[in-house]
Amino acid sequence: MSTPLTYDDIVKNLDDLPSLPAVVMELLNSIDQEEVDISVLAKKVSHDSALTAKTLRLANSSLYGLQVKVTTIQQAITFLGFQTTRNLITAAAVTGCFAEGRCEGFDHKRFWRHSIATAACAKVLARQMRFNQDYAFTAGLLHDIGRLVLVACFPQQYAQAIAHRDAHDCSMLEAERAVLGIDHVDAGMALAEHWNFSDTMRLAIGGHHDPETPGAGFLAAIIHVADAMVHALDLAQMPDGLVPPVSTVAWTALALNEETCLQLFRETELQFGEIAMVLLS
Structure with missing residues (x-):
């Protein structure tokens, strides 16, 4: 034993x-704060293309029932709100973070x-x-x-x-x-x-x-x-x-x-x- x-x-x-991408750490740390500069965060996330792609696929899923197709993080924030988009980014990042097997x-x-x-x-x-x-x-x-x-x-x-x-x-x-x-x-x-x-x-x-x-x-x-x-x-x-x-x-x-x-x-x-x-x- x-x-x-x-x-x-x-x-x-x-x-x-x-470690999670720096921008995701920032999102997690700010979850209880209302005042966050959304455009700055959107810009930071968009530098990570894999994370952006996964986040946008989630945003466009039937889970959210959007009538329009969102193609940028900024649009996702506009249509889904900041809280929800932050969630999707976190989900996309965390699920890809740990090595398998x-x-x-x-x-x-x-x-x-x-x-x-x-x-x-x-x-x-x-x-x-x-x-x-x-x-x-x-x-x-x-x-x-x-x-x-x-x-x-x-x-x-x-x-x-x-x-x-x-x-x-x-x-x-x-x-x-x-x-x-x-x-x-x-x-x-x-x-x-x-x-x-x-x-x-x-x-x-x-x-x-x-x-x-x-x-x-x-x-x-x-x-x-x-x-x-x-x-x-x-x-x-x-x-x-x-x-x-x-x-x-x-x-x-x-x-x-x-x-x-x-x-x-x-x-x-x-x-x-x-x-x-x-x-x-």
Whole structure:
């Protein structure tokens, strides 16, 4: 059995991780600020042609139902608004940021399928709750980002955790704690700190498994329920088909009925297909 890892071990390894384009870091750091010079940001993003292409494909997807075809970042901002465009840029950048295939048993594509499905579901849920859909989408996309940190920094140990999960038929969270001594929530929080995520994002990542923790915030409850719904729908076709237990506190806070749930499922499935096609192609 390997020596348990600590939070400090993660922090020490964060500098070895791939870094996001500078403009994306700027976008993530400014998520809670209203005053941002949009034209300057649009210009900066357009210098990265791959990022621009992916962002515009998302903007033109049926997810947003635009009647016009947008061909520049500035146009996307005009038609979709700054918040939404910032989200799309973040989604396009983060999904292309981590290298694949360094950890035995970890399926990179399935990981992103689950994250994208959670983002889609969180966005639909947020609209239902009259909560900021853009925060929900980004938090849904990044809620499990700590797994990528563990896979990138400690591939051998994480492979052991995956083997442990398969052998003991437990959740990945339990397997991480048993084998590594820490879990992907700890790793996600370390990365959120390192990448200067806003407090809003940090709380959602930190609380998505325990939304009843005091101060976890409403966004954590949305991500928690979206995560469970997506597991139930099995959009990512995960080998560990376990649906995580849903917190009664979070479920009660969202006050969903059966009819609303069915509608959420339908919309999530539709949006997921569209977003996955753009982000994972």
